[in-house]
Amino acid sequence: MIYLIFAYFCLSMVGITTMALTRKNPVHAVLWLLLLFLHVAVVYLFLNAEFLSMAQIIVYAGAILVMFLFTIFFIGAKELSKEKRYIKLWEGRLLIGLAMTAAAIVALSKIKTTFSGKYTISFIEKTGNTYAIGEMLFNEYSLAFFMVGVILLIPMIAVGVIARKLR
Amino acid sequence: MIEFLLMIIKTMIVFTIVLAHVAYTTYAERKIIGRAQARMGPMEVGPHGLLQPIADFIKIFFKEDIVPIKAEKFIFQIAPVIILVFTIVNLTVIPFSRDFILADINVGILFILASASLSAYGIILAGWSSNSKFSFLGGLRSASQVLSYEISLGLSLAAVVLMAGSLNLKDIVIAQHNTSFGMYALPQIIGFIVFLISAFAETNRAPFDLPEAETELVAGYLTEYSAFRYALFFLAEYVAMYIMAFLGALCFLGGWTLPRFVTEMLPFLESVPGIICFAMKVYGFIFLFIWVRATFPRYRFDQLLNIGWKILIPAGLINLLIVAFIKRFV
Amino acid sequence: MIPLEFYLILSGVIFGMGLISVLINRNLILVLISLEVMLAGVNLALVALSHYMNDIRGQVLALFSIAVAAGSVAVGLSLLVAIFDLKRTIDTEELKELKEEVSSD
Structure with a gap:
């Protein structure tokens, strides 16, 4: 059961991040980001970090994303066309990014916890x-x-x- | 399984009672404002107009649901749902009596602050997605208002948390009952006033109902809404009013308890059930909300932000300092 | 009990997606949004490690990171608005005053 819930959260977080980073309209991107932060807050509850999960919602959802929305409204950002969206020569950067991601994932999955504190x-x-x-x-x-x-x-x-x- | 069913039944009871209260708060509001302006208020439907909320409900739910053609359709439709959900979810952490609480979580106050900041999104999105100037301005005004006043609300509640030493609403009431005053409104009078003013601003009630200032903005972010989506906004506003009343009664007036010195003077009050004490305090707050609406004119927007940033936040900080000294040395 | 690796891989994936988006996006707002995604991934790893090592320092560190993120976003967005007022664009490819002229053609 707990595995099923966790699997749901993993899949939906990855899906939501993809949606957030590929939206044309910046306001929609911010809304998907809000959903991502809510999911992160629930995963914190899995990890017994109740204070942090509430702080996450108050600070990120209550302050940071509203700042984003205000800025977007202020400069009147429109929908982005595709050629204006990505940088020229994006293929090389994408490769570097993928390589760094792979390195980070391999390094993270190798971590073994030997230390155990009193908490x-x-x-x-x-x-x-x-x-x-x-x-x-x-x-x-x-x-x-x-x-x-x-x-x-x-x-x-x-x-x-x-x-x-x-x- | 039995526990699960019991939980659902309890939730249904709480929601039904609160929604019934909300329906009759609209009636009470119209009656009280009518009296304040020397007229009768609703009299036609039923004896003394008692069936008026039901008539309103039936009328508003059978109206046509209009979506403007240039609106962001999905966000336009979901904005009232967002605001209602994040308002009504607060009811789960409110302790109505010593052993009647839906979810006894350790971070109750933070939960309420978090969902208050999330329900601001409903207003911003309603304003933005309507694609109309009045709605947009109303939404932006409301967002800056709610965000500014959430700081002073948080500061006044921080003093309560510091005094009680817990973020759990139940523990706060019990800690309050054990002090000599029995309610935090007496030693923290500055904090209580800051909380009251911020509560009016947080719920967008008069005299701070600038997001829907009719004289300037038609109806603010509500302009393009009709039928039951409009009703959902109204429902959310009244539930938010009740949440603020609950919070004030719990954090400053001692919740379901009566102060020790009162019960010593009048011993028969011991036998009053806790839920009735609590309800009386909440009705007092609701009456205050309505009374203020009938009495005060609306503030200008720059005055509103000046009150928030230049008066309430410094006052909240001073209150926090005083409470820290009391906690340390008394 | 879910193994620690799952949380760490999840945080790595989220971090990586944010990183790629920072590298290839031209729009400054989207770059800032991707930075927030990266921070979410890092905080997730911190909290997961804190839980599995029975040490609360990870959560304290994540709290600091949230606080500093709020400050950095405020500065970033105000710079963005200042740039927009000056140049009427927030496209990173058009902001190249500091770039040296290359006479390649």
């Missing part, structure tokens, strides 16, 4: 996934957390500056 399923069940992430985030990764805050502040200012120059 087993029973341990997380006791405290809760969100609590465990918070504990790790604010103790071991507190400096990184502050740095991410700064990294988010800089784009905020940068976007304001770039957008103001236009007017």
